[in-house]
Amino acid sequence: MDYKVFEAVPTKVFGKDKKPTFEDSSCSLYRFTTIPNQDSQLGKENKLCSPSRYSDALFKSSDSKSASLEDLWENLSLKPANYPHINMSTTLSPQVINEVWQEETIGRLLQLVDLPLLDSLLKQQEVVSKVPQPKRQPDLINNSNYLDRGILKAYSDSQEDEWLSAATDCLEYLPDQMVVDISRNFPEQPDRIDLVKELLFDAIGKYYSSREPLLNHLSDVHNGIAELLVNGKTEIALEATQLFLKLLDSQNREEFRRLLYFMAVAAHPSEFKLQKESDNRMVVKRIFSKAIVDNKNLSKGKTDLLVLFLMDHQKDVFKIPGTLHKIVSVKLMAIQKGRDPNRDTGYIYCQRIDQSDYSDYTQKTTKDELMNLLKTIDEDSKLSAKEKKKLLGQFYKCHPDIFIEYFGD
Numbered sequence: 001m002d003y004k005v006f007e008a009v010p011t012k013v014f015g016k017d018k019k020p021t022f023e024d025s026s027c028s029l030y031r032f033t034t035i036p037n038q039d040s041q042l043g044k045e046n047k048l049c050s051p052s053r054y055s056d057a058l059f060k061s062s063d064s065k066s067a068s069l070e071d072l073w074e075n076l077s078l079k080p081a082n083y084p085h086i087n088m089s090t091t092l093s094p095q096v097i098n099e100v101w102q103e104e105t106i107g108r109l110l111q112l113v114d115l116p117l118l119d120s121l122l123k124q125q126e127v128v129s130k131v132p133q134p135k136r137q138p139d140l141i142n143n144s145n146y147l148d149r150g151i152l153k154a155y156s157d158s159q160e161d162e163w164l165s166a167a168t169d170c171l172e173y174l175p176d177q178m179v180v181d182i183s184r185n186f187p188e189q190p191d192r193i194d195l196v197k198e199l200l201f202d203a204i205g206k207y208y209s210s211r212e213p214l215l216n217h218l219s220d221v222h223n224g225i226a227e228l229l230v231n232g233k234t235e236i237a238l239e240a241t242q243l244f245l246k247l248l249d250s251q252n253r254e255e256f257r258r259l260l261y262f263m264a265v266a267a268h269p270s271e272f273k274l275q276k277e278s279d280n281r282m283v284v285k286r287i288f289s290k291a292i293v294d295n296k297n298l299s300k301g302k303t304d305l306l307v308l309f310l311m312d313h314q315k316d317v318f319k320i321p322g323t324l325h326k327i328v329s330v331k332l333m334a335i336q337k338g339r340d341p342n343r344d345t346g347y348i349y350c351q352r353i354d355q356s357d358y359s360d361y362t363q364k365t366t367k368d369e370l371m372n373l374l375k376t377i378d379e380d381s382k383l384s385a386k387e388k389k390k391l392l393g394q395f396y397k398c399h400p401d402i403f404i405e406y407f408g409d
Contacts, residue, residue: 004033092336100335104328105246108321112240113224151183159193163271166262167200173255174207197272204262208291214256215293217247222295226302229309237309241317243324256292257318263288264314284311370402378406 001007001022008020009029022028153168171179182203187195215222221244228237245253265271267284274283289307298306310317353361377383377391396403 001030006030006032092332096335097332100332101328102247104324104331105243108324108327109221109240109243109247112228112236112243113221114227115220115224152179155196161193163197163265164193164200166258166265167197167204169258170204170262171200173258174203178203178207194272201266201272201274205287208259208288211291213290213292213294214252214259215244215248218244219295219297222293222298222306223302226298226306229305230302238313238316239321241310241313242319242321245317246320246324253318259288259291260310260314260317264311267311281308281311367402370399371406374402374406 001020007030008022009031010020022030152171155164171182182199185199187199189195221240225237225240225244228234228240245256248256263284266274267281269280271280274280285304285307289303292307292310293303295303374392374395377388377395380388383391392403
């Protein structure tokens, strides 16, 4: 209403015009505002405040080569979606592509997870994707740290052991001093793989026990996914997790992928026994839980359930849902060609109908409601004859055709 997208139908209370304020009630009437030459009258602020960033929007200029989605919105027209398409061919920047991926990922996540507040998702939508940090480079002056990492990697490769390979991949994210300590404390008997595994597991566990949680973004979503798991909705929980992890920046995503893979391998009952009196799976969960999720609003039971679910599905949680991939592909193609990207793609929250059907539907619905109103007045036994005559007279003055159709000539 503030931006004149729709307006209140004027009503009179005690002979005076009622102030046009929005009321979410069944007795308030509203209509879309008809403004000629919308392009010239709707400013940039109006366009950015539209319900959907792409809704009823077409590119005006074939010369648009914007670097960001915000710039592209400035070149959008709010004419109806059935307006003749404009031919356009432009190369979309990586930033635009990333923003479309993020927007559609959040849109689908909102459908799957029930959130009490949207603050975290809205903030996530405003954050520009972080630039991936380069991998650690060797010190050109003192390259002993680099040599220690190389020696450990070479040892792992020579053993052809999945456990050792997964652990060595995690070492890339450990501080140099910890890697040096591992190298210096390496067992004198290289064939004692059990001692090597114990050394590596203790070092990795020590590092991640004091590290900031890898999944500290969108904390409201943690509980939503856990609730799905509690209710046995595993498939929906898996897709929600895939969308959730898609919103991680590339560096944290890769680090978490390596850690989760190591956790899954180390937790296997047939692998090296981590603690004599405990099951491997429980040891891994206990040591690494806080490195993954440390949410005060999530109970311990739900935290454990979420962590174990991630371990059990580590091969699938980093996959991109097929539905999301298709929608993003079609939408990017539509944006590139200057078509309305929301007409046949995206997550639809309401039924879409043609303009002619919409016009017929509004007329029929309005007529039906007026008939119901007239019937209510006519059959209301609480109204006095004088009051009923007055109301019927007012109705006839405004809608004589409906009145005649109901009562006859």
